[in-house]
Amino acid sequence: MNQVVLKPLRQVFWHAFWAIAAKETRRYTRIWIQTLVPPAITMTLYFLIFGHLIGSRIPQIDGVSYMAFIVPGIVMMAVITSSYANVTSSFFGAKMNRYVEEMLVAPVSNNVILLGFVCGGVGRGLLVGLVVLLIALCFTHLPMTHWLVTLSVIFLTAVLFALGGFINAVYARKFDDIAIVPNFVLTPITYLGGVFYSLHMLPPFWRGLSHLNPVVYMVNAFRYGMVGVADVPIGLAYGILLLTIAVFYFYAWRLLRDGVGLRG
């Protein structure tokens, strides 16, 4: 057998990144009944119940029908949940079954590992978001006012929650640990993130408190991109998104560098 010739690191990292990203994509498409169908069904029920049945009795909000108002938030909910869950379950599975060692023994940098898993999470998040959006178009018309804002915000949000999922997976020691954050943190902050209501509808105290919820900024920026209305400044939303991504990325990278839960 011929002996290997050392390759330039840039080339190694490039192929390694695509190997991880492809593996992650294969994973969530292989189990599409678990990854793509459930959010589609859940969000269809939201559209039916909140948008169609209850929403038809609610007047317009900021000049937009209630159905059109909640669509961006519901798409965002699906993206947040899916991108987070994908990285959490995938990386935790790799850790528990020890096939994460395939990467650790290979010349793969921590940045490449992180970006590869984030790419998988973002891919699933955006795919689920697209499915939900297509379902939403069966119920209402969406003008897509600022498409660049729409795409960039949904992408950055998926990146952020994929990173969050990665951090969760690094710390998780058992399956219960990967369910705690989605159940007790993600679900409350998403539901209270202005998906179903405008912040203007809240009493001053709760409105002020809502501004501490980062999901409010993501949902509103996304809504601005789609239907042109928002309760928060878009620039601030971008700032919070980018800052949080930077903090999460650095934290996740440090966990990998220190081998937390991975190296003895």
Added chain:
Amino acid sequence: MIDPVHALSLHQLTKTYANGKVALKGISLHVEQGEFFALLGPNGAGKSTTIGIVASLVRPSGGLVTVFGERLDQNPYGVKQMLGVVPQEINFNPFEKVEHILYTQGGYFGLSRLELRDIVEHLLHILGLADKRQQQAKALSGGMKRRLLIARGLVHRPRLLILDEPTAGLDVELRLGLWGFLEELNRSGTTIILTTHYLEEAERLCRQVAIIDHGEIIANAAMRSLLDQLDSEVFVLYLCEPLAVLSSLGDFGVKLVDPRTLEVCVGRDQNLNDLFALLAARGIVVHSMRNKQNRLEALFTRLVGIGEQAQPATRQVAV
């Protein structure tokens, strides 16, 4: 300190785990290029920690690792490109297809699908996995899973291959097949480090051996010279006719296990011709014989101080 001649050099390697357990107490070891090297030791001796450090799965507390002259702490990516690791435990994604596992692993080492195509085909064929390429790994038999681990460790054509118990749980036929494959691989220039609990495997395959115990190297020599240290060997003789009692057999230590089975201890200064002459003189006909214990096993148990109770009553094997 850095020696490019050696495939692997460990210099004063230490490891103390967070719980205070001292796994390695400053071991130093050199493995020549092209060597087939056995790293032996009882459970908990420090073998896995040593392999883990070389494979970057365990962080050393101190010391230095070099692979083909490259320092692991200074050039980890370069070292990893030259290193293949076959772990003891099955650790691939059971839901991935066999082919995907190999392509993905090759990708981790910077190989494109085009570059990998021939390598993957070669490994699948030579390791008998070609017709399983589209199967999920979980559907493979135990032997096939073990071969898939080996294929995965070789997919980037490493110069140094570390095998941790590669034949554990394999039946005799598979084990023999794998031995032949590893010997051929070694002949083609790949340096191999093997840990195994099957000491006959180490004796058959490896030319150099190091024994580690309680985090220290207690023996490190050529297999031949190490085995020459055995003062004696115990042979089990199966007799054609039953024997009621046995008088002494010259200077040979003997023990009648049952009327048809005799154990004889043959010292380094004795030979089997003399033994058989004495047996023939007493009209004792031997049907067949075998070593009571693998020679390396005898040496190993002596060195690490285990299983001495199991030695024959006639004479202790000594180094």
